[in-house]
Amino acid sequence: MYSIVSPLARIGANVTIGDFCKIYANVVVQDDCIIEDYCTLGHPPALAHDQPLVIGAGAHIRSHSVFYAGSEFGPGLRTGHRVTVREGTMAGRSLQIGTLSDFQGDCRIGDYVRTHSNVHIGQRSVVEDFVWIFPYVVLTNDPHPPSDGFLVGVRLEKYCVVSTLACVMPGVVVGSGALVAASALVSKNVPAGVVVGGVPAKVLGPVDIVKMRDESGLSAYPWRRHFHRGYPAEVVAGWVDEFADK
Amino acid sequence: MYSIVSPLARIGANVTIGDFCKIYANVVVQDDCIIEDYCTLGHPPALAHDQPLVIGAGAHIRSHSVFYAGSEFGPGLRTGHRVTVREGTMAGRSLQIGTLSDFQGDCRIGDYVRTHSNVHIGQRSVVEDFVWIFPYVVLTNDPHPPSDGFLVGVRLEKYCVVSTLACVMPGVVVGSGALVAASALVSKNVPAGVVVGGVPAKVLGPVDIVKMRDESGLSAYPWRRHFHRGYPAEVVAGWVDEFADK
Amino acid sequence: MYSIVSPLARIGANVTIGDFCKIYANVVVQDDCIIEDYCTLGHPPALAHDQPLVIGAGAHIRSHSVFYAGSEFGPGLRTGHRVTVREGTMAGRSLQIGTLSDFQGDCRIGDYVRTHSNVHIGQRSVVEDFVWIFPYVVLTNDPHPPSDGFLVGVRLEKYCVVSTLACVMPGVVVGSGALVAASALVSKNVPAGVVVGGVPAKVLGPVDIVKMRDESGLSAYPWRRHFHRGYPAEVVAGWVDEFADK
Numbered sequence: 001m002y003s004i005v006s007p008l009a010r011i012g013a014n015v016t017i018g019d020f021c022k023i024y025a026n027v028v029v030q031d032d033c034i035i036e037d038y039c040t041l042g043h044p045p046a047l048a049h050d051q052p053l054v055i056g057a058g059a060h061i062r063s064h065s066v067f068y069a070g071s072e073f074g075p076g077l078r079t080g081h082r083v084t085v086r087e088g089t090m091a092g093r094s095l096q097i098g099t100l101s102d103f104q105g106d107c108r109i110g111d112y113v114r115t116h117s118n119v120h121i122g123q124r125s126v127v128e129d130f131v132w133i134f135p136y137v138v139l140t141n142d143p144h145p146p147s148d149g150f151l152v153g154v155r156l157e158k159y160c161v162v163s164t165l166a167c168v169m170p171g172v173v174v175g176s177g178a179l180v181a182a183s184a185l186v187s188k189n190v191p192a193g194v195v196v197g198g199v200p201a202k203v204l205g206p207v208d209i210v211k212m213r214d215e216s217g218l219s220a221y222p223w224r225r226h227f228h229r230g231y232p233a234e235v236v237a238g239w240v241d242e243f244a245d246k
Numbered sequence: 247m248y249s250i251v252s253p254l255a256r257i258g259a260n261v262t263i264g265d266f267c268k269i270y271a272n273v274v275v276q277d278d279c280i281i282e283d284y285c286t287l288g289h290p291p292a293l294a295h296d297q298p299l300v301i302g303a304g305a306h307i308r309s310h311s312v313f314y315a316g317s318e319f320g321p322g323l324r325t326g327h328r329v330t331v332r333e334g335t336m337a338g339r340s341l342q343i344g345t346l347s348d349f350q351g352d353c354r355i356g357d358y359v360r361t362h363s364n365v366h367i368g369q370r371s372v373v374e375d376f377v378w379i380f381p382y383v384v385l386t387n388d389p390h391p392p393s394d395g396f397l398v399g400v401r402l403e404k405y406c407v408v409s410t411l412a413c414v415m416p417g418v419v420v421g422s423g424a425l426v427a428a429s430a431l432v433s434k435n436v437p438a439g440v441v442v443g444g445v446p447a448k449v450l451g452p453v454d455i456v457k458m459r460d461e462s463g464l465s466a467y468p469w470r471r472h473f474h475r476g477y478p479a480e481v482v483a484g485w486v487d488e489f490a491d492k
Numbered sequence: 493m494y495s496i497v498s499p500l501a502r503i504g505a506n507v508t509i510g511d512f513c514k515i516y517a518n519v520v521v522q523d524d525c526i527i528e529d530y531c532t533l534g535h536p537p538a539l540a541h542d543q544p545l546v547i548g549a550g551a552h553i554r555s556h557s558v559f560y561a562g563s564e565f566g567p568g569l570r571t572g573h574r575v576t577v578r579e580g581t582m583a584g585r586s587l588q589i590g591t592l593s594d595f596q597g598d599c600r601i602g603d604y605v606r607t608h609s610n611v612h613i614g615q616r617s618v619v620e621d622f623v624w625i626f627p628y629v630v631l632t633n634d635p636h637p638p639s640d641g642f643l644v645g646v647r648l649e650k651y652c653v654v655s656t657l658a659c660v661m662p663g664v665v666v667g668s669g670a671l672v673a674a675s676a677l678v679s680k681n682v683p684a685g686v687v688v689g690g691v692p693a694k695v696l697g698p699v700d701i702v703k704m705r706d707e708s709g710l711s712a713y714p715w716r717r718h719f720h721r722g723y724p725a726e727v728v729a730g731w732v733d734e735f736a737d738k
Contacts, residue, residue, distance in 0.1 A: 081330050084573050102609050117348050120627050135366050138656050143705050144712035146719045150705045164384050165413045167657045167675045183413045183431040183445050185675040199445050199675050199691050213389050213396045220390035227392050327576050363594050381612050410630050411659045429659045429677040429691050445691050459635050459642045466636030473638045
């Protein structure tokens with residue numbers, strides 16, 4: 001009820017649109033999506049262009065969210081409430097965006113990326129496949145704010161994990177499988193497979209120094225050795241093979 | 247106007263429901279409540295169940311807030327704007343939830359708990375009576391994220407205070423009457439009655455080293471010695487007695 | 493469509509009001525403003541009074557924002573989405589408020605102040621002209637929370653910059669042109685023209701130790717030497733003169 005949906009929007013089969021929504025003309029919502037109440041899809045960008053907003057099949061966008069025109073999402077997007085996604089966000093499949101998260105646009109997001117609540121993704125960020133970002137993390141981009149023409153995004157490489165309230169400084173690369181501890185200020189590149197923490201962050205050791213909370217004595221990282229929930233069977237099978245002898 | 251209220255929702259006497267609201271069937275709003283505009287009450291949880299949302303008498307829920315089914319609140323709840331409360335939040339009387347705060351559900355909250363803006367309460371948290379939580383605090387729960395089956399909530403004991411931008415690590419117990427300083431990363435249990443600060447947090451001394459900002463020379467903690475606003479007369483009388491000779 | 497606008501609200505010429513809005517009687521919106529969808533203007537304060545909300549000419553308020561009665565904004569206000577502004581916010585011209593920011597009211601904001609996303613401005617804050625505040629910064633006000641009658645606001649002096657996730661403690665003065673580094677906890681006054689960082693923050697040197705990200709060898713601060721985007725020509729001309737011989 002009360003939703004305002006442009007007749008020019010291309011809405012797929014088996015799509016549910018909630019109440020009090022507003023969907024602009026320049027929007028493609030593929031099949032089997034759920035759009036909850038009070039959502040805006042296709043908000044006009046500050047700089048007008050004619051790129052559409054494309055929401056891949058099977059998305060679930062929770063209430064009070066705002067997506068601008070000019071972004072694309074592969075299948076299986078899932079969001080919390082009140083997310084904001086600006087133009088130029090190009091994301092792969094099965095992205096999860098936590099409640100209150102704020103994607104500033106002009107960024108590249110891989111497949112199976114999961115952000116928890118209240119994550120801030122600055123422009124020019126690159127987030128590779130299978131990355132995890134926890135609550136209140138900020139990916140910055142301005143090396144000496146305010147500046148013009150100097151913005152450099154953060155790169156989070158495959159499988160890395162950025163913990164709660166960490167701040168990643170402009171241009172920093174967090175290496176594959178690395179772990180950034182909570183409340184860290186990451187001002188230098190992080191090598192693959194290490195854990196860093198502190199303000200400013202220092203290398204604390206290889207990630208395998210973090211042990212499971214059980215009697216196994218095994219390392220908690222790489223997390224893909226033991227955490228498989230929600231990933232497709234073929235991906236998990238590859239991980240099982242990778243660690244079969246370890 | 248324009249609100250969508252299920253005829254099966256049980257709405258008490260003298261309840262005001264704002265505009266553009268959505269109230270599902272599985273909701274109980276007791277007497278004398280104010281529900282502001284754009285609120286959702288009884289949002290269906292991800293895992294369907296048939297527990298209702300129960301809002302105790304005298305609540306004031308500010309605009310753009312989302313409460314899921316499956317939570318209960320004692321009388322006197324007050325919220326800011328845009329709060330999100332997931333299923334399984336069991337709260338006592340006179341809870342205050344600040345603007346933008348995000349209760350992830352599956353948590354226990356005592357009586358007279360007050361959270362300021364933008365507080366994140368992870369699942370399995372336990373917050374005892376008379377606790378204060380200030381802006382941008384995060385209570386975490388995953389000891390080696392991402393993990394499955396290892397979540398351990400934070401416990402905040404009676405009267406303790408967690409200051410702005412502090413992060414409390416999984417499973418940590420903050421003792422009764424303790425004070426966590428702003429921007430602290432609390433990775434170990436905090437004994438009752440001490441102040442901790444830093445990244446990682448260390449014990450700085452007993453809480454009574456923090457003095458009042460006046461000429462009295464008195465300690466600012468325990469705060470219940472001097473701060474009584476908004477508590478019932480019988481509670482305050484007990485506190486006055488407790489400190490009568492000190 | 494569906495907006496609820498009091499006939500007593502004073503709406504200027506060439507004002508666009510979005511859908512699903514609510515505008516109370518005690519509101520003045522001057523000429524040439526854009527109010528996006530789901531916004532509330534003139535929300536009644538907790539303590540009733542009869543001060544209006546005055547939105548100066550040329551404002552652009554993005555969707556899902558809430559402004560209370562009892563605040564005033566000079567011309568050229570621009571906001572992100574979901575901002576909350578409480579009563580007693582007195583702001584000059586060309587204020588920018590980032591998405592999710594939370595102005596607690598009872599504060600003074602100068603001209604050309606720019607806040608990025610998710611900034612928290614505590615009551616009694618004073619923010620002077622040309623100040624920049626970056627994401628997730630909190631300006632606090634309670635020296636020993638919870639307290640009554642002891643609140644002391646932060647003062648940010650002209651041209652200073654507060655970086656991402658910094659926390660400024662109650663009563664602290666950040667001097668003119670100073671730079672607060674990301675994730676800093678600022679517990680002491682910051683002299684004009686220095687950069688501070690860390691938890692707790694220490695002076696790292698004069699701001700001119702931060703160099704431009706180019707081959708010039710020039711300092712990045714004072715930022716007004718090189719950053720002019722969005723300021724009026726006469727202001728920029730003054731800055732150009734100021735640095736003409738440097």
